[in-house]
Structure formats: structure tokens, C-alpha cells
Amino acid sequence: MLKLILRRLVQMVLIMAVSSLLLFAIFDTPEFKKRLAVQELGGFAVSALTEESYKSWLAGRGLDVPFHQRYLNWVGNILSGDFGFSYEKNRPVGPLLADRLANTGILAFFVFALMIPLSLILGILAGMKEGSLQDRSISFISVFTTSIPEIASAILLTVIFALGLGWLPVKSAMIGGFSFRELVLPVLTLVIYDFGYVARMTRASMAEVMTSQYIRTAILKGLPYRRVVMRHALRNALIAPFTLIVLQLNWLLSGVVVVEVFFEYNGFGKLLLEAALFPDVEVVQACTLVAVAVAVLSQIISDIGYTFLNPRIRFA
Amino acid sequence: MAVTEIQSGPSLLDRLSRPKPVIALALLLWLPLTAYVMFGHRLGSGAQNVLLPAIPATVLLYVLGVRAFRESRVAVIGLTLVFFWLLMAVSAPYLPLMDPNKPIAPFTTPFTERGDLFFWLGTDFKGRDMLSRMIWGCQRVLVWGVTATMVAYVVGAMFGLISGYLAGWWDEIISFVANVLLSFPVMVLFIVILNYLGPSGFNIVVAVTFASAPAIMRIVRGLALDIKTRDYVYAAQTRGEHPLYIMIFELLPNVRGPIIVDACLRLGYTTVAITTLTFLGLGLQPPDPDWGLMIRESARTAMLWKFSYMLLVPALAVSSLILGFNLLADGLREMSLRD
Numbered sequence: 001m002l003k004l005i006l007r008r009l010v011q012m013v014l015i016m017a018v019s020s021l022l023l024f025a026i027f028d029t030p031e032f033k034k035r036l037a038v039q040e041l042g043g044f045a046v047s048a049l050t051e052e053s054y055k056s057w058l059a060g061r062g063l064d065v066p067f068h069q070r071y072l073n074w075v076g077n078i079l080s081g082d083f084g085f086s087y088e089k090n091r092p093v094g095p096l097l098a099d100r101l102a103n104t105g106i107l108a109f110f111v112f113a114l115m116i117p118l119s120l121i122l123g124i125l126a127g128m129k130e131g132s133l134q135d136r137s138i139s140f141i142s143v144f145t146t147s148i149p150e151i152a153s154a155i156l157l158t159v160i161f162a163l164g165l166g167w168l169p170v171k172s173a174m175i176g177g178f179s180f181r182e183l184v185l186p187v188l189t190l191v192i193y194d195f196g197y198v199a200r201m202t203r204a205s206m207a208e209v210m211t212s213q214y215i216r217t218a219i220l221k222g223l224p225y226r227r228v229v230m231r232h233a234l235r236n237a238l239i240a241p242f243t244l245i246v247l248q249l250n251w252l253l254s255g256v257v258v259v260e261v262f263f264e265y266n267g268f269g270k271l272l273l274e275a276a277l278f279p280d281v282e283v284v285q286a287c288t289l290v291a292v293a294v295a296v297l298s299q300i301i302s303d304i305g306y307t308f309l310n311p312r313i314r315f316a
Numbered sequence: 317m318a319v320t321e322i323q324s325g326p327s328l329l330d331r332l333s334r335p336k337p338v339i340a341l342a343l344l345l346w347l348p349l350t351a352y353v354m355f356g357h358r359l360g361s362g363a364q365n366v367l368l369p370a371i372p373a374t375v376l377l378y379v380l381g382v383r384a385f386r387e388s389r390v391a392v393i394g395l396t397l398v399f400f401w402l403l404m405a406v407s408a409p410y411l412p413l414m415d416p417n418k419p420i421a422p423f424t425t426p427f428t429e430r431g432d433l434f435f436w437l438g439t440d441f442k443g444r445d446m447l448s449r450m451i452w453g454c455q456r457v458l459v460w461g462v463t464a465t466m467v468a469y470v471v472g473a474m475f476g477l478i479s480g481y482l483a484g485w486w487d488e489i490i491s492f493v494a495n496v497l498l499s500f501p502v503m504v505l506f507i508v509i510l511n512y513l514g515p516s517g518f519n520i521v522v523a524v525t526f527a528s529a530p531a532i533m534r535i536v537r538g539l540a541l542d543i544k545t546r547d548y549v550y551a552a553q554t555r556g557e558h559p560l561y562i563m564i565f566e567l568l569p570n571v572r573g574p575i576i577v578d579a580c581l582r583l584g585y586t587t588v589a590i591t592t593l594t595f596l597g598l599g600l601q602p603p604d605p606d607w608g609l610m611i612r613e614s615a616r617t618a619m620l621w622k623f624s625y626m627l628l629v630p631a632l633a634v635s636s637l638i639l640g641f642n643l644l645a646d647g648l649r650e651m652s653l654r655d
Contacts, residue, residue, distance in 0.1 A: 011495075014492075015495060015496050015499050018492075018496050019496050019499065019500065022496070023508070026508075026512050027512070143642055143643065143646060144639065146642070147584070147635060147638050147639040147642045147643075148635045148638070148639075149588040149591060149592065149634060149635065149638060150592070151591060151592055151595055151608075151611060151631065151634075152631035152632070152634055152635045155611065155627045155628065155631040156628070156631060158619075158627075159621075159624040159627065159628060163619065163620060163621040163624050164621055164624075170619050250499075250501050251501070251502075253501040253503075253504065254501040254502045254503030254504055254506075255503070257503045257504075257507070257596070258503070258592045258595065258596065261595075261596060262595075262615065269503075272504065272507060273507060273596055276507045276508075276510075276511040276598070277511075277597060277598075279511060284507075284508065284511060287504070288500070288504055288508055291500070291501050291504045292499055292500055292501075292504075295499050295500065295501055296499045299499065
């Protein structure tokens with residue numbers, strides 16, 4: 001068990017190192033340095049700059065050293081908490097990113113709080129009796145809702161609940177402080193897109209368990225059906241969905257971009273897109289690095305959780 | 317003199333259902349459409365007639381598809397949705413539509429008559445006809461979506477075969493690179509790549525390849541690992557065939573089945589990705605109509621109940637296409653499990 005965790009951690013560090021190297025390499029071009037100079041000194045100042053003074057500016061920023069040293073400096077800065085500076089937002093990237101991540105965290109919390117019970121209950125109901133009307137209708141609903149991309153369901157929800165009925169605000173910019181009413185539409189959009197997938201996987205896992213020998217034995221023994229499902233089947237059927245739900249964090253980080261942009265919710269995804277369009281390179285780098293870290297971490301948690309929950313793997 | 321009974325061979329449709337005619341028909345549909353969308357401006361006046369042979373090819377392919385999938389109702393529904401949009405894409409230049417880029421009467425609501433023109437779906441904020449924009453809009457999504465998925469499959473399958481069949485160091489390296497790419501959330505990877513390369517159709521193909529090929533590679537690798545222990549592979553090895561020959565002629569045909577189902581699903585993902593990226597401003601560029609662009613352009617101006625049709629039309633269009641791909645994949649999986 002310990003060996004597994006250690007191996008996973010080593011793997012994570014390796015992946016983080018390679019992806020940060022990639023990320024650094026693609027943005028480490030002369031044009032990027034020029035852009036950085038324009039952002040820091042202003043366009044006019046740069047065009048008036050002589051070769052000499054541009055070189056001295058590069059030296060001042062530590063950008064004239066060899067590649068590996070620049071990369072190590074960059075990683076060192078990030079590890080010590082200095083993510084660079086956002087010229088668009090006029091703030092250091094670290095605190096900016098922390099703010100936005102907290103907002104996305106709130107969003108993600110409500111998404112999971114709604115999505116997990118919904119998808120598990122639907123998946124279990126569908127998987128209990130494979131091929132029944134209940135199963136087929138739930139399966140159809142889940143295919144249908146996952147087929148509507150987030151951008152389309154965001155539009156449908158906005159048109160119905162915000163523009164048509166007027167129950168909820170159109171945008172979720174949270175200008176007047178935090179408000180639950182503004183959170184409803186983004187959360188619903190994300191849940192509608194995602195619950196179908198988890199529900200289908202839960203259904204598959206449940207259906208497999210329900211056909212196994214020990215469940216048949218329990219039913220034939222005359223145990224009440226409810227008890228068989230609750231006590232015997234669920235234990236095994238919920239192992240696979242658990243890992244899947246943790247992995248949804250990775251998916252959420254990409255799904256959140258379009259939803260936050262559409263509803264103008266000030267979260268991580270909107271920050272990343274604005275930085276990419278501006279272009280605010282250090283913000284893009286920091287955001288991507290954080291996203292990869294979260295994704296890799298969730299992968300490890302799901303792996304370790306799976307081995308922990310499933311004794312057949314733990315003791316093998 | 318004995319009357320020789322006329323041997324009624326297989327019917328025309330049966331003969332067309334064999335692999336070669338189907339591939340020929342698919343090419344007849346696909347090449348003109350791709351040429352029209354990607355290089356239409358270079359074809360000049362000839363562009364008008366390029367798509368003509370594609371229309372009968374589309375209809376024939378649809379009939380063949382319905383015949384082949386008739387046991388699964390879900391697959392037929394999916395096929396119908398997909399081919400409806402394909403037919404719209406190839407016949408858009410010949411339909412009696414208004415010019416999708418010509419401003420006529422801004423903010424005309426659906427089902428109203430302005431002057432002597434009737435607007436079924438109204439016009440957008442610039443006064444361009446929504447119906448013709450919706451129909452023209454499917455061309456670019458379909459062409460770039462399918463092209464990107466195909467390129468991703470070629471790359472992914474190649475690396476998957478290499479890593480599954482050759483194993484050893486090849487496998488270690490390829491699997492590690494795939495793991496690194498898979499640990500990027502998809503949309504983040506798209507944004508980084510397109511931000512670096514700049515927004516355009518070709519760059520979307522590159523981005524989709526980077527995002528999808530690792531997952532495809534994993535699937536193919538798993539299948540290759542299973543298949544390479546079969547007797548016919550050993551036979552080929554004993555004959556002294558080159559590994560390249562074994563990978564292409566022995567392994568590849570046998571991993572085809574599961575891949576086709578996955579490809580349908582992935583076509584759906586790619587369509588979502590292209591529409592979303594275009595909405596975010598990183599995908600296809602104006603002024604030609606595209607569903608993502610329609611959403612992007614209307615998202616600021618159309619936030620009123622009265623004008624919500626500007627958002628609803630492209631949203632429903634893209635949902636129906638993706639629903640088509642997903643239902644097709646579902647039906648195909650169901651059928652493959654039945655055999």
C-alpha cells in the first residue's frame with residue numbers, strides 16, 4: 001500500500017516536471033520576451049529602446065541566462081509562491097489565482113453536492129433491474145442530457161429561467177457580493193452535463209453486481225429485496241463510481257471554462273481564457289500548472305481510494 | 317430448349333453495401349465537401365458545381381446505413397440526425413436561401429414578413445437570415461470536426477499499435493507522453509495550444525489531435541496487447557514478416573470494431589469542442605457562419621426574451637448533431653454486443 005502511494009507520488013512529480021517544462025518551453029520565445037517588455041515598459045518605450053538597453057532589461061529580468069537556468073529560476077519562483085505578474089489585471093498572479101480558484105471551488109462544491117446524490121440514486125435505480133422500463137428511461141435521459149453541450153444547456157436554462165420566467169439573474173458576475181441566486185444557473189448547467197455520465201457508469205457497475213452469484217444467493221435465501229440491495233449490492237457497486245467521481249474534478253476544470261465565460265462568473269476558467277486572449281502569458285502558465293496539479297492529484301486520490309476500497313487489489 | 321432461369325443476383329442495394337462501394341460513396345460525399353469548405357475560395361466559379369455529386373452520395377449512404385442498422389432503432393435515429401445535417405451541408409449552395417452574410421433587416425423575429433421576404437427563423441442583430449446561417453453553419457463544424465477526429469485516430473492508432481506490439485522502451489516512452497498529455501484538463505490543453513498557435517481551422521485539428529490521440533492510443537494499445545497473442549500473429553511472425561506489416565495488416569483490421577463505436581462518441585466530443593472553442597473566440601473566425609460564432613455574436617446582444625431565438629437556434633442545432641453522434645454510438649455498441 002505504502003509502496004503504491006510512493007510510486008504514484010514519484011509519477012506525479014515526474015509528470016508535473018515534464019508538463020511544466022513543456023509549458024515553459026512553448027512560451028520561452030524571443031517574441032514572448034518582447035511582449036513581456038512591451039507589457040512592462042509600454043509599447044513606445046520598447047520601440048525607442050536601443051539594442052543595448054533592451055539587453056540590459058533582459059539581464060535585469062534574468063532572461064539572458066541559458067535555458068535550463070531560466071527554467072530552474074522560474075520553477076524556483078513558483079515554488080516560493082511567486083507566480084509572476086498579471087499586466088491585464090495589474091496584480092501579482094498568486095493572490096489573483098487564489099481568489100479565482102476559491103470562486104471556482106464554491107461552484108465545484110455545489111456541483112458535486114448536487115451531482116453525486118442525483119447520479120448515484122439514478123444509477124442504482126437503473127442498475128437494480130436491468131432492462132426494465134425504469135432502467136431504459138433513466139438511460140435515455142442520461143444519454144440525452146450528456147448530448148447537450150454545456151454551451152447549449154447554458155443557453156436553454158438562461159432563456160427559460162432568466163429571460164422567460166425572470167426567476168434568476170442572467171449573469172453571475174457577483175458584482176454586489178456573493179449571492180446564491182446567481183450561482184443556480186452555472187451549477188445546474190454543469191450538473192446537467194455531467195450527471196448522466198456518472199449515472200451510466202454507476203448503472204453498469206450496479207448491473208454487474210446484481211447478476212453476481214452472491215446476490216442471487218442472498219435473494220434465494222429469502223432476504224428482503226431492499227436489504228439485499230442496501231446491505232449487499234451497494235458496497236461493491238459503489239467502488240467504481242467513487243473513483244469516477246474523483247476523476248470528474250479533472251473534467252470539471254475544463255467544463256468550467258465555458259460556463260464561467262458564458263455567465264461571467266469570476267472563476268478560474270474565465271481567468272484562464274481572458275489571460276489567453278489578452279495575452280497574459282504568466283497567468284496562462286500559472287493557471288495551466290495549477291490545473292495539471294489538480295488533475296494529477298485527483299488521479300492519485302482516485303487510484304489510492306480504489307485500492308483502499310477494494311480489498312481484492314489491496315492484498316494482491 | 318430449356319428456359320434458363322435468370323439468376324437474380326443480389327439486389328443493387330446489397331451490392332452497394334459491400335465495403336468498397338461504401339468507401340467510394342463516402343469519399344464522393346467527403347472530398348467535395350472538404351474541398352468546398354477548406355479551399356472554396358480558391359476554386360473560383362467551379363465551386364458552385366463541386367458539391368453536386370455529393371448530394372446523391374449522401375442520400376445513398378443514408379439508405380445503406382438505415383438498411384444496415386435497421387435492427388437498432390436508436391442507431392437509425394442517430395443516423396437520421398447526422399445525415400440530415402450532412403445533407404444540409406452538401407446542399408446548402410443549391411437551396412433557395414438568402415445570402416448568410418448579407419445584412420437585410422436587423423432584429424426581425426421569427427415567422428414575420430418584411431417587404432416581400434419571409435423570415436422563418438428571423439434575423440440576427442446584423443440582419444442576417446438565421447435560417448440560412450443555421451444551414452450554412454453546419455458545413456465548417458462537420459468538416460473540421462471529422463477531419464480533426466480522423467487525424468487524431470491515425471496518430472493515436474499508430475502510436476497505440478507501436479506501443480502495444482513492440483512493447484519495451486517504445487511502450488514506456490509513448491505511455492508516459494500520453495500520461496502527461498492526459499493529465500491536462502482537455503479545455504485547458506485546447507486553450508494553451510490554440511493560444512500558442514493562433515485560432516484557425518488547421519490549428520483546431522492540431523489541438524484535437526493532441527487532446528484525443530492519447531486516449532485513442534490507450535484503447536488501441538490495450539486491444540493490440542490482447543490481439544498480439546493470437547495464433548495468426550504468431551503465424552505471421554514465423555513467416556518472418558516485418559513488424560510494420562504485422563501491425564498494419566494483422567493487428568489494425570482486428571482492432572477496427574471497438575474503435576468505430578469510440579469514433580462516433582469522439583466525433584460528438586470534437587463537435588462540442590469546436591463549437592465551444594469558437595464561442596470562446598479561439599476557434600473558427602468570422603464572417604462565415606458557424607454555430608459557435610452565432611452564439612458568440614448574439615450572446616451580448618440577444619439577452620432578451622424577445623430575441624432569445626438568436627441563441628436558441630444554434631444551440632438546438634448543435635445539440636441535435638451531437639445527440640445524433642451519441643445515439644449512433646449507442647446503437648452501434650448495442651448491436652456489437654448482440655453478436
